[in-house]
Amino acid sequence: LVERLWRRVLRRDLAPRxxxxxxxxxxxxxxxxxxxxxxxxxxxxxxxxxxSAHMMSxxxxxxxxxxRPKSLExxxxxxxxxxxxxxxxxxxxxxxxxxxxxxxxxTPPQLARRLGPSQPKRMDKPWRRLPEDxxxxxxxxxxxxxxxxxxxxxxxAEALIQALAAAAPALAAVPGLExxxxxxxxxxxxxxxxxxxxxxxxxSQADADALAEDPPLKLFxxxxxxxxxxxxxxxxxxxxxxxxxxxxxxPDETPEAEALAGRLAQAAPGHAETFEAFEAASDMPALLxxxxxxxxxxxxxxxx
Numbered sequence: 001l002v003e004r005l006w007r008r009v010l011r012r013d014l015a016p017r018x019x020x021x022x023x024x025x026x027x028x029x030x031x032x033x034x035x036x037x038x039x040x041x042x043x044x045x046x047x048x049x050x051x052s053a054h055m056m057s058x059x060x061x062x063x064x065x066x067x068r069p070k071s072l073e074x075x076x077x078x079x080x081x082x083x084x085x086x087x088x089x090x091x092x093x094x095x096x097x098x099x100x101x102x103x104x105x106x107t108p109p110q111l112a113r114r115l116g117p118s119q120p121k122r123m124d125k126p127w128r129r130l131p132e133d134x135x136x137x138x139x140x141x142x143x144x145x146x147x148x149x150x151x152x153x154x155x156x157a158e159a160l161i162q163a164l165a166a167a168a169p170a171l172a173a174v175p176g177l178e179x180x181x182x183x184x185x186x187x188x189x190x191x192x193x194x195x196x197x198x199x200x201x202x203x204s205q206a207d208a209d210a211l212a213e214d215p216p217l218k219l220f221x222x223x224x225x226x227x228x229x230x231x232x233x234x235x236x237x238x239x240x241x242x243x244x245x246x247x248x249x250x251p252d253e254t255p256e257a258e259a260l261a262g263r264l265a266q267a268a269p270g271h272a273e274t275f276e277a278f279e280a281a282s283d284m285p286a287l288l289x290x291x292x293x294x295x296x297x298x299x300x301x302x303x304x
Contacts (some may be wrong), residue, residue: 001260005281007250013283015246020229022174023239027247031170035244042241044160047149048217049234049241054141055222056112059120062099064301065107067092072120094301103285103304114231117194117222149218157220157237158184164240176228176236187224191215194223 016024026032060069070078070093077083078093098104113120119142126138139147155163165172165179172179176187192212195203203211215223224235234242261279265272281287292303 001264001275001278004253004260005278005287008253008282009284009287010246011250015243018233018239019243019246020174020176020234020236020239023171023236023243026168026170026174026240027243030247032168032240032244032247034167035164035240036248038248042245043152044154044217045241045245047145047152048154049221049238051145051149052115052218052222052225052234052238054123054145055117055119056115057120057123058110058113061110063094064092064096064099072123073125091301096302096304097288098304101284101288103288114226115222115229115233116226116231117219145218146216149216154217156214157187157217160217161187161237164237164244168240168244171236171240174236174240176224177240187220188212190227191220191223194227 015027019027023032057072060071061075062069078086078089080087098107098109100109102109119140123141126140161177162179165177171177177183189212192209195208195212221235221238221241224237225231225233228235233239261275264275268275277290281290288304295303
């Protein structure tokens with residue numbers, strides 16, 4: 001029941017927030033089923049689309065109302081391997097969930113940064129290296145992400161658009177994924193316009209033109225998100241990639257599955273009301289509101 005509810009939250013709550021409105025119905029109606037990676041995570045997801053989520057991190061987070069905001073660097077180091085001397089954690093690290101989700105109309109949550117080709121201020125510092133990273137010095141996370149993508153030899157954006165449309169023809173009708181030279185030029189122009197707004201930059205004009213013609217996939221997806229959706233989710237190509245993953249990983253809701261709460265209630269009648277209330281949740285705020293009265297308050301602190 002927990003697994004089915006979590007998948008429903010991803011399908012009904014997270015996917016509509018992340019995916020382009022023109023791609024979302026294609027995930028639901030099975031049009032993206034042909035993009036099923038069949039068990040292997042495509043590098044275009046792991047090294048581009050999903051890695052763009054780094055750009056959505058805030059520079060700081062407040063875990064409780066009234067508590068001091070903690071920098072992103074501080075959050076990432078809060079572990080036994082990072083800052084063991086600060087453990088066990090103090091109460092201001094215990095999440096009050098209205099700080100993160102819309103559970104209280106009087107408390108606006110800390111939303112993610114808009115998705116785009118810019119990084120949080122706290123990510124502009126050198127980052128820890130992985131063994132396979134090139135060079136011998138630490139780099140910023142944004143640069144490391146780009147280098148890893150380049151070393152992975154990802155599909156070029158235009159070739160990927162054509163391949164996805166061949167596998168899932170409905171994608172060719174999505175604005176921003178149209179076939180043809182004119183549509184391809186519009187996509188190139190988006191990257192060129194973004195570069196032009198950031199002059200002077202450390203690129204020669206020839207390098208800037210080459211980058212516009214063949215941008216790294218991660219950069220292309222971030223510019224697409226910023227230009228076509230105002231950063232409020234993935235653009236059409238990013239949505240096709242992530243939506244294809246969701247379509248493959250999240251099985252359809254079936255009548256047999258819908259009856260699960262009823263079967264559990266028959267097996268454990270004393271918990272029937274709990275099963276039914278749990279079954280009714282379909283987004284994170286509803287799940288958290290269901291949990292709140294059932295979770296013992298941590299050190300007397302509010303859960304929501």
